[in-house]
Amino acid sequence: MTSEATATRTVTLEVFRYHPERDDAPSFQSYEVPYREEWVVLDALNWLKDEVDGTLSYRWSCRMGVCGSCGMMVNGRPRLTCNAFLREFMPGPIRVEPLRGFPVERDMVTVLDDFMGKLTDVKPWMIREQEQPVEEGEYRQTPSQLADFKQFSMCINCMLCYAACPVYEHEDEFIGPAALALAQRYNLDSRDQGNAQRQELIWSDEGIWDCTFVGECSAVCPKHVDPAGAIQQAKVEATNSFFLSFLPFTPPGMGR
């Protein structure tokens, strides 16, 4: 075999390493991985884990951009690694780190407790004064009523938006983009009547008003959920509601 035939193109991965049982501080470890046109960063990590270093730790599952497990910082940007192709970053090196803004459990595995708590806090379930019995069939919802909230229902909880959010990085209390978008998803759903119950938290200082509208959350969202848009919408609603509270009557077209 000629040297040309055996020569394999490679790329350098600089991988964040931290092990709580062993390390005082994180460090970076460099690995050479085979370059393949169709490989994503996750493929390269899996190759390393299988063939080179079984101690490398990270989460992944569906490898098709819908389970939300494999978010990491790739060359400083939050990405789903199952959808970040090596070819985007050639000739390398490619730096892989855990999502910014979250405590690190080990290597690229972050602690999700805070995010999971905030998801629950916004009451992301149908709230109704009266449940319609199942026997009476489905609630009617026209395609245009569905379109009012559909975009905000597309969130896969990958947390890239939190990693991109400059407010969340410094203010732990901030509910953050995905959870606020989820609240808005239910508030805008014609079947839901829980707006008032969600308002207290959403309109609080930890809610929408903490957002300084940098818009990075929407820029990095792999599913085009546009959490920044959700937050802006909620701000407008809150402001309208505030001013409406001074009026002796509800103007036509502004009834809630």
Add this chain to the structure above:
Amino acid sequence: MADDLQHDLLIVGGGGAGLRAVIAAAEAYPDLDIAMLSKVYPMRSHTVSAEGGAAAVIKENDSLDDHIYDTISGADWLADQDAVEAFVNEAPGEMIQLEHWGCPWSREEDGSVAVRPFGGMRIRRTWYAADKTGFHMLHALFQTSLKYTQVTRYDEWFATRLLVEDGRCQGVAAIELRTGVMRVVKAKAVILCTGGGGRVFPFTTNAAIKTGDGMAMAYRAGVALKDMEFVQYHPTGLPGTGILITEAARGEGGILLNTEGRRYLQDYNLGEPLDVTDPSHPQLRSMELGPRDRLSQAFMREQEAGRVFEGEYGTYTHLDVRHLGERLIDERIPFVRELAKDYAGIDPVHEPIPVRPVVHYMMGGIDTDISGATSLPGLYAAGECACVSINGANRLGSNSLTELLVFGRRAGHAAAVWAKEHPDFDSASIEAQGAEEQARIAAAYLRPREGGERIAAIRRELNAAMESGTGVYRDQAGLEAATEAIAGLRERGANLALDDHSHSFNTELTAALELESLLDVGEAVAHSALARTESRGSHQRSDHPERDDERFLRHSLAYRTDGAPRIEYSDVTITKWPPAARTYGS
């Protein structure tokens, strides 16, 4: 060992079936102490990847009997008809319930839920949320589950063993992944909702987590795995990655073409093609809307005839949706477009999608009755890990998402009742079993070992054995080779050498434990397939090409032994639909 944990009811697995079981038990018995334990956060579960839809009779032109017949004939008569009747009868209520919980179903102009055609269904009855139905169902269920404060979640805990005493399941041993500590979680009843084991094959739509852990735990505890030879190849996966291109692409009118541009399904008893501009295209139960087993088999025969494309990642045919137009594609199957662009490098608006059959689903699983109960008292199962059976020898597309709801709820209720009636634990004994399990895992994996095997090497060989022996077409020689290979891999698997002997989030350890599960699942599949010397549904024996109702209108039951599994059989329940020829396209 740290303090033990104790609940009335424990659900293992946080996908669609597990969440539905949790909600059912919590609603029926608000005072019940419920726990859900999963190796991933619930919203990461593989239900999330289901695309096309969920079947339930809702429209006036449809009938329960039609859905029942489609399911039974689709199953090549191996489904239990009492189970199918219960499934179909309860499906509409379950789907409406999920609608009430907020699932964003696609709609008709009048605000009623929309339905689309699906393979093997003679009437349109598949509810959908564009082409992310599983994703929306999972998130609606998970978000709804958050309001039940009596539910304790053990997210990212890996269950490794059922704890059985006095002939009764009383909990599990599980590793808390964050700390690596093995814990005993006691429960008066346990429901396994751990999904299938498609990862035993190399080329699959299944996510990495689908390693058959629950099936393997039940199998090791003496419960039979039923009908494991029936493995569904979905006809349209992307070459290379195996990423699923939903059947909804064909439900909306997509067609399959060979290298000659011919809609080759017409050559395999699936009917006559109508022109794509014909208002009656696509025809139900015909051509591209035939059942998955028959379509995947047709591909293999086209391959033999040399009428498939050769690509860098294997052979393929074309799935063409171009005639649908950009607007409809973006409205109905936007995820198909996204996936094809990202992972096949083509835009289906302008080019056909390369597709080939890919392992998708296991019809078989833990043997349960119609309420989800297994032969082990206190142990229940629901979802893909279970075999009730409504899917028989071939599942129809869009029946499995509904199955999660119907049988998740049934198992949730039945297990809750059992838990209330059996309050006692044999604590000392199950704690001892937990300690034993901890010692076993530490000895097997957490000590340095010279010259051991790498996990990936064993897994690769297992994958290869399954693919060559238990693919779409099987024969005795190939199956015997697979069973021998698996037996050898089992021995070598006992000598793994891990790089990682630490505790915190040791994903190499979980990979080793998952490999144990895969070996169990693979063994059950291969031996069950070897024993069934007939062809039925997805199980095609080229050396026994006919269906043999006389000998094999029966469920196989694989029991684990120290050597090869023992295969027994049980009767199929027939109520009103006697076995008949399975015809499509007429």
